[in-house]
Amino acid sequence: MSTNFTAGPVRVRVPATSANLGPGFDALGLALSLHDDLAAEVAPAGVRVTVTGQGAGELPDDDRHLVVRAMRAAFDALGGQPSGLRVDCVNRIPQARGLGSSSAAIVAGVLLARALVVDGERRLDEAAVLRLAAEIEGHPDNVAPCLLGGFTLAWSEPTGARAVSLPVADGVRPTVFVPAQRGLTATARAALPATVPHGDAALAAGRAALLVHALTADPALLLPATVDRLHQDYRAAGMPGTAALVSALRAAGVAAVVSGAGPTVLALTGVPEGFSPGRDWEIWRLPIDVSGARVARGRLGHAERDPVAAGRKS
Template identity: 45%
Template sequence: MDAPSQAGSPVVPGRGTGSHEVTVRVPATSANLGPGYDCLGLCLDLWDEVSVSTLDGRGVEIDVTGEGEHTIARDESHLVIATIRRALADLGHPDPRCGLMLHAHNRIAQSRGLGSSAAAIVAGLALGWGIARPGQPLDRDWALAVATQIEGHPDNAAPAIFGGAQLSWLDGDSASAADVISHASGARESISVSAVHHVDLEIDPRIHPVVFVPQRRVPTSAARAVMPHSVPHDDAVRQVLSACLLVTSLSHHPEHLMAATQDWLHQPFRRDLMPESADLIDQLRACGVPAVISGAGSTVLALGTTDQLAGVAGADTRDFAVHQVGFGAGVQLHA
């Protein structure tokens, strides 16, 4: 699970667990998909597994294996723990500051554009729900609203919660990330469940995802900082065409994925932050592979049919971990 990067020690080590244990599996996600900036995302069959038990008293015990095991905080700043606390308070739990023991096995690479922060937030919300509402199915609309409040946009949270491919957006003025919770300031502005929307998008069964994960990390904040305040009108028109074409290409016409994954809104401005990834995209597209930056980067996502993906062999991928992952379902809660 993604979390603040500082290492730490358990606040209260060595206590026995309480009787209430909850487990979740939460998937990686890829947002933007080229032209669908901040509104399109899909769920990948790559999972983090997290369990939490309540403890007597206060404090936390945290055990992490896999991605981030040497850097993730072991205190209350851990993003899953902080989100569990938020969920418990939101759901009216009698003791939102209860002691917690967390075990996480992470497979989602962090700060690589695979939705690790959204996965941590969705995991925390589902775990909090399992503690506060034992035996009840997760209210996924509630989870999406709160996750959006924390993240600032729903494009990763929606597929992490509902699975598959999702188109998601906020009503009216809520669409600005400035109107939602700020991790830096701690400000809390409410977003109602009815203000966040998502639509399930059909995925043509001939389409398969492949991810190329580099060593380079790109913080989302850095990727957003290089974005311009405006783009030329002609580029905006081309972007609208690509985004519309992408929806129909995903559902029924994968033969148009090369044209549908063109982007003029964010990828050109982020190339210098991830030169190896930008170069790989150029190579893949030259070989006929529909390839984009996954989320804010630095992972590269290829979407295509078996014939389209055959072009991967023509690209130099030696500096990338290559995974044929498939599409995934939404978060799974076991309470």
């Protein structure tokens, strides 16, 4: 099929995400109100990427950039590649911290490409966007909340990834503890065993089910609902500071977990006054993002270009 491209730029806002949420390994995720803003347009030739904020001076500025790679995959699915691209990224989601920066880049790239194609939404509907983003990322637990917003349950079928978004109960108050050091998902996954004891798997199944109820109906149950034996203990040796902070918060009655593959820590309930994680951590209170990724026409505005404008930190 032939592909016609729209005139002028398009833009997208994508939220940070936290996956796993304890026992919901590779399945559960939460969208958080810390956002990257991106804009793209078709150019006569070549690829140029500008990055402001997180990753500036580190991320590639050409076809190697993850946003462009995702755009290329989407253009292939939409029927053809443009002559060239100009991409503008204002990043606020920390890189390699367990807050879904790669998933945000992938979802943004797929949606930007779709918006640049005439009748792109007809050719690539939301279900197809999710499938393609999960295929690029390798699993759907972060791309689902990034795309859909709120609390999501994601799973894979032979035809690809699927997900649903559920409303979150009042009383869930996410706080993230973000360290300076980075982590790599590949390294964290390499620490996981090929099998786990049947008792641990059974516990995880029960607590993941309880977690859905706790997040959507009864936050008072979040502490027992976030008990995990599938991944966090196996990764603790590679992130001792993260493991220690999770333990300290849980001992104080806080439903704390490793955010994604870490090293960020996510607390789902209020942190006691006076609790200090130490000087190596920033504390950000981030409301749940209920909207997910949002696409519009035009260039980034002044506020969108501010690398600290989107997302509340404290």
